[in-house]
Amino acid sequence: MIRHARSVITVCVLSAALAACGTADAPRGGDTAVPSTPAPSPPAPPTLAPGPAGLTPVFTSGPRTGGKTVALTFDADMTADQGPRAAEGERFDNPQLIATLRALKVPATVFMTGRWAEQYPIQARGIGRDPLFEVANHSYSHYAFTADCYGLPTIDEDRMRADVERAYTAFRRAGVPDAKPYFRFPGGCYDQRALRALSATGVTAVQWDVVGGDAFATDADAVARQVLDWVRPGSVVVLHCTRSAAPTTERAIRTIVPELRRQGYRFVKVSELIGAVASGGLT
Numbered sequence: 001m002i003r004h005a006r007s008v009i010t011v012c013v014l015s016a017a018l019a020a021c022g023t024a025d026a027p028r029g030g031d032t033a034v035p036s037t038p039a040p041s042p043p044a045p046p047t048l049a050p051g052p053a054g055l056t057p058v059f060t061s062g063p064r065t066g067g068k069t070v071a072l073t074f075d076a077d078m079t080a081d082q083g084p085r086a087a088e089g090e091r092f093d094n095p096q097l098i099a100t101l102r103a104l105k106v107p108a109t110v111f112m113t114g115r116w117a118e119q120y121p122i123q124a125r126g127i128g129r130d131p132l133f134e135v136a137n138h139s140y141s142h143y144a145f146t147a148d149c150y151g152l153p154t155i156d157e158d159r160m161r162a163d164v165e166r167a168y169t170a171f172r173r174a175g176v177p178d179a180k181p182y183f184r185f186p187g188g189c190y191d192q193r194a195l196r197a198l199s200a201t202g203v204t205a206v207q208w209d210v211v212g213g214d215a216f217a218t219d220a221d222a223v224a225r226q227v228l229d230w231v232r233p234g235s236v237v238v239l240h241c242t243r244s245a246a247p248t249t250e251r252a253i254r255t256i257v258p259e260l261r262r263q264g265y266r267f268v269k270v271s272e273l274i275g276a277v278a279s280g281g282l283t
């Protein structure tokens with residue numbers, strides 16, 4: 001499967017046209033050309049040990065010592081009931097942002113909703129198959145897992161686990177081969193009940209220590225300043241990959257990235273920071 005994936009990526013690069021990558025599902029016949037030798041499975045992504053009573057562990061930032069690393073994370077938001085708005089032309093994606101991250105060679109973690117992957121399967125697949133990025137779970141519906149969370153509709157406790165699993169199904173259907181076992185609560189809202197409801201999924205919940213403030217922002221410089229003011233070694237920055245709700249993010253990134261590099265920071269994916277903590281790095 002990995003070899004097959006590589007060949008698909010190569011075709012995409014050569015054609016230099018995302019549209020030429022076709023729809024999410026590769027034709028069945030394409031698999032017959034793949035050698036039957038099974039590809040080695042990639043190493044399991046690092047996760048944190050469960051909390052007390054098996055609760056879903058929560059990760060907020062990486063080690064503060066041992067190097068200037070920072071993880072940029074982008075929430076690809078789309079709520080389950082926003083389909084009609086997308087049909088009318090509202091854009092919940094941000095391909096220019098992804099292109100800029102690629103041009104600047106910035107590794108990043110994209111917390112994607114399942115609904116987003118259904119709406120933009122070619123982009124989801126392109127992000128999921130690009131080694132520069134990793135796809136993580138931001139729920140299927142983008143409904144809140146607690147009451148009173150930024151006005152989001154609330155999901156019932158007995159549907160929480162299924163909502164997370166439905167997002168992974170949506171990623172697979174879009175062609176994302178190995179979405180990570182990391183979950184970001186919509187709005188970052190969670191409580192003990194939500195952590196308990198998700199314990200059987202094996203995910204590590206991922207919060208952040210730096211709010212980019214790009215949601216509904218109109219001033220890219222203000223977003224960049226906020227990020228630059230708050231980043232410390234090991235920081236996890238939350239930003240968005242959703243043009244309609246975060247139109248300045250791509251411009252802010254063009255300021256943030258060179259400045260943090262000038263300061264000696266190295267951009268990493270969340271999995272690297274979780275791995276550093278799981279292997280004994282101190283936070």
Ligand SMILES: [Zn+2]
Nearest residue numbers: 075077186187
């Ligand atoms: Zn979100």
